[in-house]
Amino acid sequence: RCDPLAEPSHIRILRSLGQGRAAQARLVEARWADGRSLICVEKVFVPGRLTRFIYRFSFQSPFAYQHNRDAVLACFYRRRVAAAAIAATSIKAGVAMPLYVRFDKAAGGWVLAAQWVDGRGIKPAPASRNRIRQWLRRKLGNASEVAESKAEIDTLVETMHQLEACLAESGLVGSGWQVSPGALVSTANLLRVGSRYQVIDLESGIPAFLVPRYLIASAALGDFPPFDDLDPNRLLNWFGKNRTRLKVQLGVGASDDLRHDCEKLILHSARWKESEL
Numbered sequence: 001r002c003d004p005l006a007e008p009s010h011i012r013i014l015r016s017l018g019q020g021r022a023a024q025a026r027l028v029e030a031r032w033a034d035g036r037s038l039i040c041v042e043k044v045f046v047p048g049r050l051t052r053f054i055y056r057f058s059f060q061s062p063f064a065y066q067h068n069r070d071a072v073l074a075c076f077y078r079r080r081v082a083a084a085a086i087a088a089t090s091i092k093a094g095v096a097m098p099l100y101v102r103f104d105k106a107a108g109g110w111v112l113a114a115q116w117v118d119g120r121g122i123k124p125a126p127a128s129r130n131r132i133r134q135w136l137r138r139k140l141g142n143a144s145e146v147a148e149s150k151a152e153i154d155t156l157v158e159t160m161h162q163l164e165a166c167l168a169e170s171g172l173v174g175s176g177w178q179v180s181p182g183a184l185v186s187t188a189n190l191l192r193v194g195s196r197y198q199v200i201d202l203e204s205g206i207p208a209f210l211v212p213r214y215l216i217a218s219a220a221l222g223d224f225p226p227f228d229d230l231d232p233n234r235l236l237n238w239f240g241k242n243r244t245r246l247k248v249q250l251g252v253g254a255s256d257d258l259r260h261d262c263e264k265l266i267l268h269s270a271r272w273k274e275s276e277l
Contacts, residue, residue: 004076007102009033011042021205022047022065024107027116030099040099041116045072045109047205054206058225060277065203066109070271072101075112075203077265078175078228081235082202084258085170088242088249091162093190093197117198119191123152156190157181159197171235173217174228177208184210204228223273232266 008030017025023043031037045065047055055063064071076098083095099113164176178189178201189201207225208214218226239246239262247255 004073004098004101006032007100014039017041020201021051022063022203023205028113030113038099039116040113041096041200043112043114043201043203044104044107045111046107051205055227058207058227061275064272064276065112068272068275069101069103069110070268070275072110072112074228074230074265074268074272076101077261077268078172078230079114079202080261081170081258081265082167082172082175082199084246084250084254084261085172085238086163086166088246089162089166091159091166092195093159093163093199095202096198096200112203114200117191117193117200119193119198119200121191122156122187123192152192156187156192156197160186160190163199168217169234170238171231171233173221173231173234174204174208174214174226175202177204177211177214177226177228178202180211180214182211183208202228230265230269232269235262235266 010031012029012031014027014029017027019025023045026042026044027039028042029037029039045063047063047066052063052066055061062068065075079095079098083097086093086095096114096117099115101113102111103109104111160179160181163179164181167173167176167179177183178186179199180186190197190199192198204227207227208218209225214226215224217231218224218229221229221231223229239259243255246258250258
């Protein structure tokens with residue numbers, strides 16, 4: 001079990017993995033004072049000017065994941081809760097597990113470190129003159145024909161719908177935006193590893209303005225505009241309702257850990273949101 005406050009004593013940057021709207025991802029080797037070392041991904045929250053402007057306009061506060069400790073700790077526990085919620089289902093997917101948080105003085109922002117996922121992005125289906133015929137075959141054919149002809153993008157989108165529904169059901173109502181097929185770049189947040197998918201990004205860069213149901217959900221929570229919102233009552237009700245199933249599927253120890261993670265997620269999310277106008 002990872003302690004988000006157990007910061008490594010030394011970080012060696014191996015290479016940059018890319019720059020998003022809100023953060024830079026980099027592959028690092030983290031070393032601790034007791035001799036442990038680990039290759040992981042650090043997400044350094046240093047958003048560009050446009051992202052900072054949109055956030056400040058929306059919430060009258062600096063970009064939370066860059067400056068707000070409670071917001072980054074909410075990211076840590078959100079990933080743990082999401083991973084457990086997904087693991088308790090039959091969805092062929094997981095979440096890149098969080099490892100620690102720290103403040104990077106040189107970059108001027110908070111950092112969330114997570115498990116390194118050695119996977120790949122979506123592989124587009126080859127162009128075909130028989131695309132309409134193949135579509136009809138998937139719609140009208142038997143199960144074996146559907147399995148044979150199903151393009152990888154179809155499997156990915158189906159998995160994303162399942163993940164979005166799972167996160168909403170478990171109270172992580174805003175996090176579904178990161179895996180929603182309705183978002184513009186959400187397919188990049190999942191990597192394929194074998195026959196499964198791993199969610200590598202659950203942290204938003206901008207409010208979820210583009211999908212109407214997130215606008216409605218955040219308004220219902222009194223937390224408008226929508227930005228990684230949490231419904232604490234739904235989360236606790238979901239945990240209570242599924243306690244027995246969680247103990248069976250995750251184990252008693254993991255179920256107890258999940259309860260602790262839920263409480264921490266609720267605490268840090270509330271502190272973060274209450275600190276903003």
